[in-house]
Amino acid sequence: MRYFGGLVHAIGSFARDRSGNFAVLFGMVASVLALGVGFAVNVSQLYNAKSSLQGVVDAAVTSTARDLTTGVIKEADANKSVQAFLDANSRAGILSADQIVLDKLTVDRTANTVQADVHVDLGLYFPIFSVGDMKRVAASTTAVYSDKTIEVAMMLDVTGSMAANWWAKTDKIGDLRTAASGAVEDLLDNNLDPKNPRVRVAIVPYAEAVNTGGLASTVFVEARYGSNVPPPIDAPVSVSLTLAPDKCATERKDKDGYADYSPDGPNTPRLDNDGKTYLAKVNRDDHMKTCPKPELIPLTADKQKLLDTITDFRADGVTAGGIAAQWGYYMLSPSWRSAIADAALGAGPANFDKKKVAKVAILMTDGQFNTAFAGGRGAPRSQNAGQKSRSNAEGICSNMKRDGIEIFTIGFDLDDPSMTMTERDQAKSVLKNCSTADTSSLKHYYEAATGTELAAAFDEITENIEKLAIQR
Template sequence: MRQFRGFVQAAGGFARDRDGNFAVVFGFAASVLALGVGFAVNVSQLYNAKSSLQGIVDAAVTSTARDLTTGDIEEADANKSVQAFLDANGAAGILRADQIILDKLTVDKTAKTVRADVHVDVAFYFPLFSMGDMQRVPASTTALYSDKTVEVAMMLDVTGSMKRSGKTDKIGDLQAAASDAVKDLLDQNRDPSNPRVRVAIVPYAEAVNTGGLAGTVFVETENGPKVPPPVDAAVAVSATSAPDKCATERKDKDGYADYSSDGPDTLRLDNKGKRYQAKVNRDYRMRVCPSAALVPLTSNEDKLLTAIDDFSAAGVTAGGIAAQWGYYMLSPAWRPAIADAGLGAGPANFDKKKVAKIAILMTDGQFNTAFARGRGTSRSQDAGQMSRSNAESICSNMKRDGIEIFTIGFDLNDPSMTATERDQAKSVLKNCSTTDTSSLKHYYEAATGTDLANAFDEITRNIETLTIKR
């Protein structure tokens, strides 16, 4: 016990002798801690400044690239545009107004790029010997501006399920959303004589009303051939009266659905080796022709809005036929037919560097109607299976040709649809659309008219993004 008491006394004495040493150690530790805190604050300050600066310069250069693309400014005005944006938006995060310095702006007319190099000088909250009182934070970004033209084909569902019912007015919602989209797209045109953006409208139900392109349609009879007569046949034999201007699928010589975008003047051989023109069929079983006719690519806003105003809901849903006619409206192979009909210059050639070709396919339900199935598909397919299969095959060809496809499912959770019908409708729209990227969405679902308008609005913004990429 005496030994333990002695140990305690010795320890106490040692502690009294070390009081001064602990104070020194504590002071040193506190200094190191303060330096660490100061360093961490400075690093955080630099990070926040860098982040804020990058966001501002990204927005400034992208905005300038957009204005160059749409023709709002000339290349010589790019410097002023970027500087004005930096001045107006310089105060962000921990940055102050007028703190951002534009070191250099480079407009590369060959590569069609705008590059800005900027910096800010950050005064530290905690000046440290190793870091000094201030440090320069640089940032740079590059954006593409484009002289691409833009062609948009909108395939819009005007089937019977779109009719107004009680307080629900789906056809009215579509008319409002599509009209706004047309206005937004054409608003990018600055020179009416040389429009950058043109839009085509394809209303569809059981068929497509071809309007001024009715001369491209071959009218079938129940017991007659499924392809037009040979080009050297007598006029009396070639002529078949048309009850309307509608068309269904184009069929090949054996009666299968044709997924190509060939023009109607393309010459083919029938089963007797005779040449015939690849016109589009009007199947004899077709019953309801949409009252609203398609409008080929145009920058005439009044013509497009009038066509949309003429929408009326009737008939069933032939989505494969819709995709087919959207394809035609973007295919240069149809340019002669469209020009000959006096309906405009027609589509430009497929060239990703010069032309952005966009298709928008919208429906409020399951594709349930077709008059021809694809070659090699099962004979047991019903009309719905044929329609969905035809649509997906045509969409695949469109994407192969460089057409970007956006799809919208409107009110697909309607309780009148079965779970299977709902799943099939969503599946075909997802399969038809271009694959989403981290920054670009292509498949949309819209539950209400407001959602539909928002979907079209986002798509029009995405179309612009496709021509201006960092």
């Protein structure tokens, strides 16, 4: 009890001396609270500055990487590009003008990355713990860029079903001119150096056949009831020379008359059934009737030449989709480089190398593939022309994808009431089978019901092509 009484007495004495003890206690508590508030304010200030700085440097490096990829700037200009972006956005968040310092910019040509290290010296609201009134905040970020070149072959349907229809108030060939022209503009606008273009585009208009234009010397014109392969290279000139009524070509045939799915160049030596050597030119089948007017254009960065060709599109003929796929393959195959160069039609395609070049094919049609002049080896002889055309297209597309070519397909107005359900399903099936498999970020098969949707499909594909360019 004595101990308990002493404790009561001590508490009573403390309570009576409020003027001194409470003042000391209050001062201690207030100091701790002030320190806590100051620390919290500083932490919040540093967090916000770090967040703002990281956002600015992320945007600066991403923008610079994109400009390096698209060719807007050169590697030597990367530092200036990042600094300009930092200067323009230095007031982000709680940052002040001209605070951001670019410590280091690294362009790694092996990894194809751009890395920036930056900092700001931040004036603290509450200098405490003898750290002074300034605190350095640093940030770093890395973005991937690409120095790949891009080659795009556009296989475009100019068949009779694309013609303007006043009764249905449609003009599909006009819609195609608009959409394809927009895609060419988008793809080629970022070429800064005409002598060393980053992007080149080929146009393959198709109907019953493909008009080879300046590549007409690569075509073997069949004679009625004649051979399916060109004469041997040592044959007399009179035997080798066959006058062509036009510049069109159909499928290339092998020595047995089957469709040839390879990308081999027209000067590739082959052996016929007699063991004699001939050159693998592309056939002009003797049953072909209508040669489309617009000529194919091999890979070029000459935007106006491509746009002029698209402007001249006229709708006529039937749909030989397998022949279209074949010529799109040729326009991207390095095996055709010498033939294209010899015809003074450009440098021709680069080698197949996914690290250095993105090769892309766009196959567009408004209907069912219904025409072919040869079927693939091993295919049933009972196949009709439509079945042969679809099978040939799928076989060629398979080889294109094997060689690393990314294929996008567009079905235009496939729900047209003039098509039966079977025709519609067959048209969609071959386009889906030809296209590269979709990924989480890239779509490859498109359907467009109107001209507006067709243009939107081409727009999205051109955006996807840029995404492909930065994939490792």
